[in-house]
Amino acid sequence: MTPHPFKQVPAVYHRQLGDVLVTGLSDGYMDMGYEIFRDIPEDEVRAILAREHRIAPPRISINVFALRFGGKTYLVDCGSQHFMGPTCGRLMDNLAAAGITAGSVDGVILTHVHPDHSNGLTDVATGQPIFPNAEVIVHQAEIDHWYDDAAMARATERQRLRYFQWGREQLDPYRAADKVRTFRDGEILPGIIAIPCPGHTPGHCSYVVSSGRQSMIVWGDTVHVPEIQLARPEVAMQFDTDPERGVRSRQRILDMVIADDLLVAGMHVHFPGFGHMRGENGRYSIVAEQWAYTA
Template identity: 40%
Template sequence: MQAMSLRTAWWAGKALLAVAALWPLISVPAHAEAPQVKTQVPGYYRQAVGDFEVTVLHDGQIKLDTKLLKNLRAGEIQKLLALQFRNNPTPTAVNAFLVNTGRQLVLVDTGAAKVFGPTLGQVLANLKAAGYEPGQVDAVLLTHLHGDHAGGLLGADGQRVFPKATVYVSQAEASHWLAADAIAKAPEAMKGFFKIAQDATAPYAQAGALKTFAGATEILPGIKALPAPGHTPGHTGYLLESKGQRLLIWGDLVHNVAVQMAHPNVTIEFDADPAVAARTRQALFKWTAQDALLVAGMHLPFPGLGHVREDGRGRYSWVPIDFALWPDAP
């Protein structure tokens, strides 16, 4: 038996050597390597609000250093970032919102175009990817006149990007940024921001297509302006309502979702009146949480839609929406 086992093992070894010798001659089907695409899908997302179709348009991202945040120790800020696996500087979305009411096409904010560098300026491309053309926009509602919200009004040729649109901005905002002597009176570090606002709106003003409003007022059917001061003097949110459904587009109420939801008293260096900005944020957090109101923000993680949840003791959390098919999809 032992001799037989040794003989079997010897033949098995010979067979393996033979197969190994033939292996290079065996034809193996070649599989082409798939190249990496290295691009992202177009940045738009649709949400129904009653009969309104809301399309979120992603303008891009900027990175904001937490040194810009006020009223909370650096160590506490870092803990809050770590809880949500975020880094410093924190990638921060810039969003705009296109509202098709069925009668009008309304754009809320325009993104930055190229005034804030190469990582922004995608609103127009994403508007087209979403199936619309800038010439179809009937109205542009501005939450405020910072460059990452109004810069997209102006094309590279210095002309109106939205040739038939009327641009709406609050009177308090226009008085602050667009006054004839505003640039001359501005601190040196702020003069560029005033120039961006004036350059972006000038072609619309010259065409008689720049209008102002005051206070809480219905701008267009189903779209109401709500003052939300502090970030800028005339900072404004817009409440959409259709068939009993509502959406509050709250502009720049939040810049760092990980920190400011948990601590609404935290302000950012860009706030014109930090104390007022903090009170506005606390009031809107309380209202939207109690009413379970769907909200949208220009600097909330794309697509910037979700709800505010009250966690007690003046703290809140952000609850983003889930991806969903359009309600009428088969």
């Protein structure tokens, strides 16, 4: 008897936003430990994950979003290749399934420079850009910080390797080719506005994408584990550069999403990563978007 096939179909999800074809693409997932959180007892994390029927310790989706409009293709973040282990690095297969070749990508918009978001830029074995025709669009504070030798010297050994060294290796070929475009805030591309939300990293950004009467926010790492940080927005992560500032930014983004009723696309919201927020008395939750039936 042949076993039932159980390989999933490619982790690719399309939804139209006005004239923009938005595609959620999985790069895989990371299984984390309870120690990733600050300021919350492990028992409480266990209780929340059990109540929400989630895997514990937490399993974190890693999503990339493609934006196709006006004959151009942009990625928001780009996965991590082999750097984060065998459960990650699936972006290129999923891009192929979505009909996107590396050479057709016009730009990679980074929410921030951290390995699960930016280590898909460069093949370090050859030093060649993986997206040869793309510019990298990133907040100036990310470049200032990750290329700051004094900040690197103050960091732990693990941070020096994974954040500073890897970040530089990934960005260097694009910088050498003058293909890194930085900004402080405002419109970075037609219909795409950067919303700086520093704290997780110094130049961490969300992006509001608008087309016609529709808008959504690609909110980067506003939450890493949605069940925990929406129920308890004051919970910071061990890998936040400035935890208190990160908490304030998260609160501001969550309030903005509710006030403007924005569709959310989250890098660490469970795949495919789209949802709508509910909020009451400072406690929030996200409702997964209803499946978008496309032709």
